[in-house]
Amino acid sequence: MDDGRDRGGGGDDGFISLDRVEKVFEVRKRTGFLKRERRRVRAVDSLSFTVARGEMVGYIGPNGAGKSTTIKMLTGILTPSGGRLRVAGIDPSRERTRLAHRIGVVFGQRTTLWWDLPLIDSYRLVHRMYRIPDARYRENLDRMVELLGLGELLDVPVRQLSLGQRMRGDIAAALLHDPQVLYLDEPTIGLDVVSKTRVREFLRELNAERATTVLLTTHDLQDIEQLCSRVMVIDHGRLMYDGPLAGLHEAGESERTLVVDLERELPPIDAPAPARVVRVEGPRQWLAFPASQSAAPLVARIAADHPLVDLSVREPDIEAVIARMYAERAGRAVP
Numbered sequence: 001m002d003d004g005r006d007r008g009g010g011g012d013d014g015f016i017s018l019d020r021v022e023k024v025f026e027v028r029k030r031t032g033f034l035k036r037e038r039r040r041v042r043a044v045d046s047l048s049f050t051v052a053r054g055e056m057v058g059y060i061g062p063n064g065a066g067k068s069t070t071i072k073m074l075t076g077i078l079t080p081s082g083g084r085l086r087v088a089g090i091d092p093s094r095e096r097t098r099l100a101h102r103i104g105v106v107f108g109q110r111t112t113l114w115w116d117l118p119l120i121d122s123y124r125l126v127h128r129m130y131r132i133p134d135a136r137y138r139e140n141l142d143r144m145v146e147l148l149g150l151g152e153l154l155d156v157p158v159r160q161l162s163l164g165q166r167m168r169g170d171i172a173a174a175l176l177h178d179p180q181v182l183y184l185d186e187p188t189i190g191l192d193v194v195s196k197t198r199v200r201e202f203l204r205e206l207n208a209e210r211a212t213t214v215l216l217t218t219h220d221l222q223d224i225e226q227l228c229s230r231v232m233v234i235d236h237g238r239l240m241y242d243g244p245l246a247g248l249h250e251a252g253e254s255e256r257t258l259v260v261d262l263e264r265e266l267p268p269i270d271a272p273a274p275a276r277v278v279r280v281e282g283p284r285q286w287l288a289f290p291a292s293q294s295a296a297p298l299v300a301r302i303a304a305d306h307p308l309v310d311l312s313v314r315e316p317d318i319e320a321v322i323a324r325m326y327a328e329r330a331g332r333a334v335p
């Protein structure tokens, strides 16, 4: 399989590069009968970062932070109000069609597939739209069908697919033309655990096999944990954090929760600090522990001393991590 490493653009340090990029929207607000006020919304504010070829980066932030606006500028749908932006050496808003051959986009909440047609017909249309050479299309389709388990679904109309099946179908459609960059917007939203695992495994495989650069927007921290070595946090259009997920947990001092089902009701488990029991309900106990630490030693210790029925680990949600990060920074700013 062609790994696409030599198809140009950008250099390894800045395959995607933003230098002080701005996006300002003019919004008209009705302030009375026949009266309108003009307001400027700075959706992206002097944003600078680079993503190297083959990196998988999580791009997260609260609602209205500027994530979609950034992605829209990266795909050429929106033109920046200022700054410099390049993807694979291309200025997206100037050469949108040329860029389209280099990028794939998947929106978890919307499908790009033709609703009433069998899945395979959408792929045939993508084949023609992107003028993919026949042999390459076949090869890619076979690989996607294999990796994403689409064999039995190809003749099913898209509207009859489950959400997880449809998502896998959408991901395949976005990759048939060998894009070098894949933008994923909430690719696991609403999926069950099995489908989430399947999508994540596929993305890992894709990244390893083809060195596809992936920018992933998600509210699910497990997507980031399992896929991205780097995470960028954006808020009010500005980059608030850029580094490993563990560092974000440290910055926010966030905690994960170990949910323990015991064979019977017992007094609160005497866990090694800083882990501690935060809730007890019958035979079920909840223990909080730092998200930057592995759960394994805690699980081993509890399993050795207690009659266990089941265990699960719950991740903190992104909003909570970011909120704690702010609280921590505010705390530091005030001596």
Ligand SMILES: Nc1ncnc2c1ncn2[C@@H]1O[C@H](COP(=O)(O)OP(=O)(O)OP(=O)(O)O)[C@@H](O)[C@H]1O
Binding pocket: 025, 026, 027, 041, 042, 043, 061, 062, 063, 064, 065, 066, 067, 068, 069, 070
């Ligand atoms: N076309 C537009 N016209 C005016 N304002 C806009 C437009 N698009 C976005 N905005 C504003 O820009 C800001 C950033 O929005 P954006 O959609 O990029 O955020 P987001 O991080 O993607 O949020 P979400 O997680 O809710 O999708 C918000 O204040 C939003 O209201």
